[in-house]
Amino acid sequence: MATNDAPVLESCIPLPIEENRLLDIIEKAKDWAIMHGAAMRSKANFSPDALQFAPFILTPSSFPRKEFMKAVELQVTLNELMHSVAHDEAFLRETLKNTIQVDAFTGSLFEIYETVLKEGISQPISLGLLRSDLMLETRCENSCKVRCARAKPYCCWKQVEINSIASGFGHLGPASKAIQSYILKELGHADKLDDLPANHALSGLCDGMVEAWNIQNNPSAAIMFVIEDITYNICDQRFHEFYIRETYPHIAVIRRTLTQIFEQGKLGPSGELLIGDLAVTVIYFRAGYEPGHYYGPNEWAARLLMERTKAIKCPSIHYHLAGTKKVQQALAKPGILKRFIEDNAKIDSIKDIFTGLYSLDKGEEGEQAVKLAFSNPERYVLKPQREGGGNNVYGSDIAGALEKMNEDERSAWILMERIFPPLSRGYMIRPDGKMPPEIVDLVSELGIFGAIIGTKDKILYNKQVGHMLRTKLSSANEGGVAAGLGALDSPYLID
16 A cells, blocks of 8 residues: 555656546447456356456556566566475475464465375476566665665565466456557557557466476376366456467366366376376466365365376475465575575575565564564554465554464464555546546556476476556555456556
């Protein structure tokens, strides 16, 4: 959430837009969005046969070109870091030892990890489709190495988190650029399109899956998407499937829930995953990242079954654990990065993006973090070991949340310094929103996608593959579009 006195980035085009023209372009843009897959199923009025356009910002939000390019260039190094972390058993065990005692979900994931370690990991190759989320920081005192000129409305960018499971918006990221490009042209600002960076997130993520499929060398095998029982963000998922089927028509793609995998799945004679009689050699998780996806022992048995097979998982169980908030906090400790990255220049570039991250474990370090939270709660956010948005605790609510926890329960959380981004201004277009919309203050979060394939000892494939931008009201804490809190957007690069 931004402060009221936050600096403001320059707009892509002059605002406001004359009302009649504004209403006309919004009507066309809504239809364009639905007809091009920038859409979702409604949670309020759910129907499997109906879509509504996803909330979007009418024109692209400004983002400094230098910081955007820095994020793009750093992603392959972050891929490398996460790959190394995922394959360091001792580090994962030590980092999560307290968390798994008090967080049942992370504990269940770790139990699967220990089981397959004991049995012997059947598939040493993992596929990581990662997304590093970041925000611009306006406070120069926030330990940035390169100080900004005070005239600039930002200092540098800081990492919010890195996602290792179900990293969404591979389709909606590029779709956001497409819808805003259409809008800019309709408004007579086609000259602005040169400053909207190319975005190949959909093809880049899918090509990573296909690369993993090729490694398995089984032409009759399928790629399997693990899905929720009800998928609201259906376009973002289906367009991955449709891209693979259109570009690589010889590759079968199937979708199954965890419950269906339990009912239909089995271990083949050579350790392959069989769904019925169909072999699956790549598993892409779009579910399984929160407790509500596991209704009972059957769904957990399905997760263990998949880990026992020779299918390449995205993510494997150790990649999933590497993406927890507790691991993110541990990586920010002084000297830890040297364990995973040899190049000092790479270490410095990663350290530069970390904001303050504090352990809440029992002991002196945890007590100091609690004191920080109580002394200035507006400066912090309390984060659990969860993905998918809507789980964090902010500001004045932190004290009450901590007071309800005992020392052991705190180990399931970390404390993170809040990032105070600059504002942008624009029109947020939502289903059933007020017409004509008002110009509102906004803040944005940029996600950079990466794809990496490899074993513990060898990286076979490592690329930065695209980006996405989510934008929310500056007064909002959470910003998930699928959760109904944010809006699709794309970066307009400024110097």
